[in-house]
Amino acid sequence: MLTKAINPKLGTLIRARAPLRLGLAGGGTDISPYCDVHSGAILNITISMFTSATLELTQDGKIVFEALDRDEITSYDMAPYLAPDGKLDLHKAVYNRIVADYLGGRPVSLRLRTSSDAVAGSGLGSSSTLVVTMAQAFVEAFALPLGEYDVAHMSYVIERKDLGLKGGKQDQYAATFGGFNFMEFYAEDRVIVNPLRVKDWIISELESSLVLYFTGVSRESANIIAEQVSNVENGNQASIDAMHALRQEAVAMKEYLLRGDIPALGRALQAGWEAKKRSANSISNPAIDAIDQAARKAGAFAGKMSGAGGGGFMFFLAPPECRQKVIKTLEQFGGTASACYFTAEGAKAWRV
Template identity: 55%
Template sequence: MIVRSRAPLRLGLAGGGTDISPFSEQHGGYVMNVTIDKFAYATIDPSPSGKAEFHALDARSEQVLDPDEVDLSAGPQQLMRGVYLHVADRLLGGRRPAVRVRAHSDAPPGSGLGSSSTMVVTLVTAFNEYFGLALGEYEIAHLAYEIERNDLGLSGGKQDQYAAAFGGFNFMEFYADDRVIVNPLRIKDWVWCELEASLVLYFTGVSRASAAIIDEQSRNVREGKSQSLEAMHRLKQEAVQMKEALLRGNLRRFADVMQSGWQAKKMSASSITNPLIDRIEALAFEHGAKATKVSGAGGGGFMMFVCDPAERVRLVNALAGAGGTVYDAHFAPHGATSWKIG
């Protein structure tokens, strides 16, 4: 039997950072996001070698290990090994199966599209299908969060796992004791189409490690730094405002909230922006952009811009000459899915 899975990457539209501890536990976090037609993929089948095999197809790297040798050490296969160990040791009663796991993503790590967490979600989804674990979306997302944050000790928030598991436009609420509420939004067709036509996705060419930025945000909250706390509360309220703008079809308001959120986000940590991002932002506004933000923690990765669809070509041409890459992206209405072959 062969099992395959995929999970969509996401764009953080508003409220990003308020899903991170300790802010979400102390104040509650709100995030507005949407998934796009870029995916993380996984395949699981019986191991031809009779061992545990992990193939990071993007990195052209593979590991073939005795099941008892699998550990959580760093490396291209770390996420795969982390999911394997969690499922085997906690859900399969300690049985470590001889399987082959192969995975790749449409976006590199550090892209700002939640690629690492999305990869964990698609791996959990594949194992869920392969072993008939009967996990639902909330359970898959929470399990992925536990693996990434607790088992592997990787810094980050919660929105990426839930976006990948549920898919579509979602307004998310994050509270203490790991309580998460996902509110799927029913977006009118014309709003969906207009927003797709208005959105430009640009990869700066610089992947960044989000952990340092996230750690700074968390430290600022713990230390009660007023500027950072004020910025986080603004981000939280702007997620509510963006939800209302989308449901009402007010895309001018959508752009205004995105830009305001970007200004607030830059106040939450010093490394969220840099001269490269500032230069690209200025260039974009000179060529028709109405709003911008960096997707994810900041510091690099993907930037998104909102423009009048009639100005899209002019903006794309300007960005194409800035050293990065412009990507087409369409919204993905469905979350993680899996299927069997044979």
């Protein structure tokens, strides 16, 4: 624990942002107990959608949290610990962890404003990315000697252990590192991030082929994750075999991606989606299946839900010449379809 953090100048604005991600393959294998017993593997990519934070140290003895995108604001008297009460608990949990571990229990008067380009339950890892963004702002404000692995692990601890929110580990590491990453997950929270050097033409072809579709329905991932966890704990062999298949598709897709074999990548994406649906009953539903089938009829050759499933964002791969037809088809279901672009940069913070 560090008890001597650098005091930033009062009135200085610290801004931070981190990118959201698409889970290409292996999603769910980063969740305990599966990854503890079998090890997990995930392939993901960060996209040009972000969560943002502005941190300002003040002198009024207040702690003010504001979620600009949700039009929520809450204020407390300065204290070393703020109990979760259902009001911006992610903000409070980041503050609590920083004060306890790096400021020697010394409370801080501050104002922390945040926003996100995607709603909670989007399937793009928005909640975890927001935690990473806020943590990165505090790291910059107090010049904390924390690298990417440190920030990602701390963010995981804040969300999964301090707050007890169910989920895996990939989102925190994707947001912190950024870019194309093949991630490995092992027992005792050990994570290895392997950044991939994907050729420019492959990235351009993927961006030209990708359609991102928001179903208009956010979902609570905790129930889906709880079902997956229960299936593993109870020895549901069909579900465990599906998780094994998810892991193998992540390994295969990494090779196809690096080689630029887009058709094979599409087949692996589709196989991974079919395996994911077998890991828990609530991952898909008739509405999602209908959207998937319509996109394929319009020319898409692969697609899946991003994240745990059940709602939020879907994404599809289609030949570039078919992409507009796929977009028009998807919009008939009442959601929002668009192109999608990647970002190579992870979490960052700067002073204003």
